Amino acid sequence: MTVRKNQASLTAPEKKAFVDAVLEVKRIGVYDEFVLAHRTRFSIDMNTGVYVGHFGPSFLPWHRKFLIDFENELRKIDPSVSIPYWDWTADNTVGSSLWAPDFLGGTGRPLDDQVMDGPFAHSGGKWTINVSVDSRAFLARNLAYRVPTLPPRSDVDAALAMPTYDSPPFRDGSAGFRSALEGSAGYMSMHNRVHTWVWGHMETSVSPNDPVFWLHHAFVDKLWADWHALHPTSAEYLPAGGTADVIDLNDTMPPWPNTTPQSMLDHTPFYTYA
Ligand SMILES: [Cu+2]
Numbered sequence: 464m465t466v467r468k469n470q471a472s473l474t475a476p477e478k479k480a481f482v483d484a485v486l487e488v489k490r491i492g493v494y495d496e497f498v499l500a501h502r503t504r505f506s507i508d509m510n511t512g513v514y515v516g517h518f519g520p521s522f523l524p525w526h527r528k529f530l531i532d533f534e535n536e537l538r539k540i541d542p543s544v545s546i547p548y549w550d551w552t553a554d555n556t557v558g559s560s561l562w563a564p565d566f567l568g569g570t571g572r573p574l575d576d577q578v579m580d581g582p583f584a585h586s587g588g589k590w591t592i593n594v595s596v597d598s599r600a601f602l603a604r605n606l607a608y609r610v611p612t613l614p615p616r617s618d619v620d621a622a623l624a625m626p627t628y629d630s631p632p633f634r635d636g637s638a639g640f641r642s643a644l645e646g647s648a649g650y651m652s653m654h655n656r657v658h659t660w661v662w663g664h665m666e667t668s669v670s671p672n673d674p675v676f677w678l679h680h681a682f683v684d685k686l687w688a689d690w691h692a693l694h695p696t697s698a699e700y701l702p703a704g705g706t707a708d709v710i711d712l713n714d715t716m717p718p719w720p721n722t723t724p725q726s727m728l729d730h731t732p733f734y735t736y737a
Contacts, residue, residue: 548685564580
């Protein structure tokens with residue numbers, strides 16, 4: 464049984480087990496396949512106008528499947544591990560235990576944003592950036608640099624209160640829950656704002672190079688589940704069919720051959736939230 468927990472409530476051994484599993488998935492080369500898959504998808508999303516992983520309704524089911532696949536790789540290493548979630552409305556400072564050296568390490572140094580402590584510091588020898596968009600071999604962050612604050616709970620509650628999942632034209636800025644959660648006001652709101660707040664690799668198409676990517680998206684995923692619980696009679700996903708250049712409910716989502724939004728609506732066969 465896979466139970467995803469709030470990262471703030473993890474015990475020291477649970478943190479170590481998660482970190483060790485991530486480092487092992489990295490060591491065997493599988494981690495970088497995920498970074499590459501995200502970069503590839505982001506590039507197609509940006510350049511073709513066919514929005515699958517980002518900027519459209521399938522943002523949520525695409526990332527749900529992406530996290531399930533990654534979690535399965537972690538659990539091949541250690542079946543006790545699951546992806547924790549980071550509630551960035553609560554643990555919203557640079558001093559959060561999330562950024563301590565026994566977990567993800569802290570912000571980057573002023574010179575070049577290089578993360579200098581924790582298990583993912585380049586100097587530790589276990590975390591070289593191989594799939595990138597520039598020449599940096601080290602993990603980079605600059606917490607609270609580009610935008611000083613993380614999204615407030617009031618923004619999350621306002622999104623959760625919206626009764627409609629998504630609406631035409633099913634793109635960036637469409638009315639409804641999905642777009643509000645993804646960040647309809649551009650790179651300074653909601654899910655997008657969190658990427659910007661972390662900065663460094665998290666602000667690029669190779670954002671999964673920073674392990675906080677998984678914790679961020681686990682919380683975004685939990686908010687989708689929370690939204691459904693608040694609106695049990697709303698369509699859990701839209702559009703239902705026949706929409707050009709948009710992933711409809713029963714369309715397959717690349718790169719997977721058999722994964723549709725419909726197949727991702729119920730997360731409970733895969734994991735539950737503590
Ligand atoms: Cu993201």
